Amino acid sequence: GLREVVLTSVTRDDLPDGGAAFWAETIRQVRAALPDALLEVLTPDFGGRMHALDKVLAARPDLFGHNLETVPRLYPRIRPEADYGRSLAVLRRAADAGLIVKTSLMLGLGETSDEIMATLREARQCGCRIFYAGQYLQPSARHEPVARYLPPEEFDAIRAAALALGFDYAACAPLVRSSYHEDGQAAFVRRIVGAR
DSSP states (O other), X not given: OOSEEEEEOOOOTTSTTTTHHHHHHHHHHHHHHOTTSEEEEXXXXXXXXXXXXXXXXXXXXXXXXXXXXXXXXXXXXXXTTOOHHHHHHHHHHHHHTTOEEEEEEEEOSSOOHHHHHHHHHHHHHTTOOEEEEEEOOOOSTTSOOOOOOOOHHHHHHHHHHHHHTTOSEEXXXXXXXXXXXXXXXXXXXXXXXXXX
């Protein structure tokens, strides 16, 4: 009875292909079991191994997601094992493969409005069509503290800015997460991939 499925995983740096073969096989198995369901993936960057990413893209999920998470300046502190340019390259490759591409940011880590806008522009230039933003919440005392809680109207302004930049769909609110269920997103994706 599932109508939408979101697949994600931890980063699998212990595997030569970053787990890409498992990703591709899981997509195929879910598609076989649920041919009418929309299938969204939220992948790691596979360490920049584009041949591994290509395995996932070849399995043709309906929606390809990879999160930028934060603005480039904060990567060394917030995502020290990731690389902003590499993440942009992942998004661009998925878009070039003809997939609907999605990314998201968690806000409240010390980014500026100008940095948010610059990141939105770069994501859009890479072919992202869907954008989500939510409030970062500190999961434990060992994690980065919240620098600022954004009011809902600021999220509304970010959503409006994303749409003005040409994103087809944007969901921006304090409790939005990358796998947040949005009927509007599902309707948009179904229009593109065909009714299921």
